[in-house]
Amino acid sequence: xNIPRSIxxxxxxxxxxxxxxxxxxxxxxxxxxxxxxPASEAVPVPxxxxxxxxxxxxxxxxxxxxxxxxxSATPPTGRLLESEDExxxxxxxxxxRHISPHEIIDPHRGMVNGVANSLxxxxxxxxxxxxxxxxxxxxxxxxRPLCRVTSAYRCPDYNAVIPxxxxxxxxxxxxxxxxVYFCTTRRAYxxxxxxxxxxxxxxxxxxxxTFIHIDTRGYAxxxxxx
Numbered sequence: 001x002n003i004p005r006s007i008x009x010x011x012x013x014x015x016x017x018x019x020x021x022x023x024x025x026x027x028x029x030x031x032x033x034x035x036x037x038p039a040s041e042a043v044p045v046p047x048x049x050x051x052x053x054x055x056x057x058x059x060x061x062x063x064x065x066x067x068x069x070x071x072s073a074t075p076p077t078g079r080l081l082e083s084e085d086e087x088x089x090x091x092x093x094x095x096x097r098h099i100s101p102h103e104i105i106d107p108h109r110g111m112v113n114g115v116a117n118s119l120x121x122x123x124x125x126x127x128x129x130x131x132x133x134x135x136x137x138x139x140x141x142x143x144r145p146l147c148r149v150t151s152a153y154r155c156p157d158y159n160a161v162i163p164x165x166x167x168x169x170x171x172x173x174x175x176x177x178x179x180v181y182f183c184t185t186r187r188a189y190x191x192x193x194x195x196x197x198x199x200x201x202x203x204x205x206x207x208x209x210t211f212i213h214i215d216t217r218g219y220a221x222x223x224x225x226x
Contacts, residue, residue: 079109098139112161120153124174130216134201141191144182151178176215
């Protein structure tokens with residue numbers, strides 16, 4: 001029986017494609033066996049980028065009162081603060097599992113454009129306790145250490161020279177912390193969002209390129225600056 005040439009060429013093309021496909025699969029399996037890779041790592045699968053808003057949609061409500069940038073200056077060392085020992089004793093009395101008093105106190109030694117920060121007034125000390133417990137629980141859930149507290153309380157004069165900060169920032173009320181953990185900011189942010197959904201606290205959560213912001217303002221607010 002005579003078979004048209006076009007059909008013969010099509011059959012040969014399909015057969016050659018099948019051989020190539022089988023060869024690719026065999027190579028992948030051989031590489032997996034050679035390097036003893038798990039199945040999930042043997043053949044990487046491209047993943048599409050997730051839009052930033054998918055992390056957690058911004059909560060409707062009052063405008064966010066947080067800066068769009070933080071000063072990069074490292075807090076100076078050695079500057080003693082008024083009531084530093086008493087404030088350290090207060091933080092110790094909270095019996096946090098993972099956060100030490102000096103990690104909270106150090107950001108108050110900061111200075112920007114010649115303006116020095118300070119510890120909060122004594123009547124504000126208790127206001128930070130709920131936010132500290134949130135930061136401590138984030139650390140517990142992450143299983144990763146806290147790297148640095150970049151900002152805690154800001155006195156009004158110091159807050160005024162922070163780029164983008166508003167006059168009534170929750171940092172000036174001693175209810176906010178900016179935190180860097182030894183993990184991606186996205187991962188820490190997601191843990192904070194999960195805690196809020198579980199009812200652990202009511203407050204603001206901000207995602208920035210190098211840190212996350214948390215506060216206990218009493219209502220949910222969410223924003224992204226990445």
